[in-house]
Every structure is written in structure tokens, then in C-alpha cells.
Amino acid sequence: MNNNARLYLFPVPLSDNPVTEVLPAHNIELIKSVKYFIVENLRSARRFLKQCDRSIDIDSLTFFTLNEHTDASELTPMLAPMEAGNDVGVISEAGCPAVADPGADIVAIAQQRGYTVVPLVGPSSILMGVMASGFNGQSFAFNGYLPIDQGARAARLKELERRIMREHQTQIFIETPYRNNRLIAELCRSLPGNMRLCVASDITGARQSIVTLPLSKWAKREYNYDKTPTIFLLYS
Secondary structure (H helix, E strand, O other), rough: OOOEEEEEEEEEEEOOOOHHOOHHHHHHHHOOOOOOEEEEOHHHHHHHHHOOOOOOOHHHHHEEEOOOOOHHHHHHHHHHHHOOOEEEEEOOEEOOOOOOOOHHHHHHHHHHHHEEEEEOOOOHHHHHHHHHHOOOOOOEEEEEOOOOOHHHHHHHHHHHHHHHHHHEEEEEEEEHHHHHHHHHHHHHHOOOOOOEEEEEOOOOOOOOOEEEEHHHOOOOOOOOOOOOOOOEEEOO
16 A cells, blocks of 8 residues: 555654754654654653644644554554555654664554655664764664673673674663663673773763773773663774
8 A cells, every 4th residue: 555644753862952952843843744643652752742842732643652562463553544644653762763662663564555654864872872982883783782691691792792803893782771880890891801892871961971992991980870871882
């Protein structure tokens, strides 16, 4: 099926800074014209829309929730408005929809059904971390969260080390914010001291800090990234 309806992928700020500091005016104009939204979190999506334009009538909009708990059978009905020619917007919790985000599932269905998918410009912690790290930007991999089990976690770190050395590929991952400091200490204990770690914290926010150092220097450095959204990058 194909019509003029579009699936817009609306990026969301990574920090509490005003949306006008990180999103193009074009995004905000488009978002005011959309009446159907697929969102990861209803409360934060409603707040984001009000930040874009306080005149948006939230109660007149239709929302579908798509997160890690959504059953696959619920996805296709979310695109029903597009069958009638209505545009639909996708909003994730932070950053770009469908990148390390459940929005990818709805985009896959839209592509299968022949709908036009429109990705819009906005912040991505993965890309911005790579940009500012000084690491290989031609070959990189995002690994999500490391395993919680200590044995599996150690094995994963060794595998990431092998990928870096064998493929010269930047390895990227995240951690639950309250464990950020412990993760850095663990990396310092587990990996070679000459391997470089970039810690990119509060990207686009008031406390933004993006620092690249060998692990041997991180081991001696004072830092506190706990409770702050942070992304980690490793390279040789």
C-alpha cells in the first residue's frame, strides 16, 4: 500500500536545554501539523510537544505507546491513521527514534507497507560521541548495555578489545547512570592501560563533558559521572 502519508521520525533533546537550541525550526513546524504519534513514553512525549509549542492542543492528539513491553501484534494497528492518509510522528525518550530504540520496529513495518519514512535532523548521543572522541568514525559499533553477569561481562569486554585491535573499530556502549563511575573503574582494571576511553556525558546539556584519555590516566583521574546520562567509547 502506498499513499501520501508520511511517518516522521522526530528527534528529542538529550538534555533539559530548550528544544530550540538543539532542534531545527523545521522540525517544530512539522510537529505542529501531526495529529497521531507513536511514543516511547506518553508523559515525556506530551511534555516535549508542549516545549515545542505551548499552543499545541495535547488533548486533540492521538497517542500510541511503543516500548520494550509492546507486543508485536500491537504494532501494525498503530499505522492505521496512515491508511487514511494521515501523517504519523514517532517520538522516543531521548535522541533519534529507531536508533538503539524500539521505534525501529514500527519503521520496519512502514517500509514493508510502502509508506514514506522521513528521518529528521536532531541529536544522537552515538554520533555526537563519535564526532568528539577522536576515534575511528568510519567503522564503529554500538553495543548497548554490557552484560550484568560478571563472567559474561568480562568476556564481552575481551571481545570488544579484540574487535578494536583486529578491525580498528570504535566500540560504544552505555551503562545505567548510577553505575557510570564503577564502569570506568572496571574498564581500567580489565583492559590495557594504553587503550583510550572517551566518556561523553550530558551531551548538549549544561554540564556537557567529553573527555578522551588512555585508561592508565583514567585510573588516576578524579571524576563523578554518576546519575548523569553518559556514553562510553573505546579505541586503541
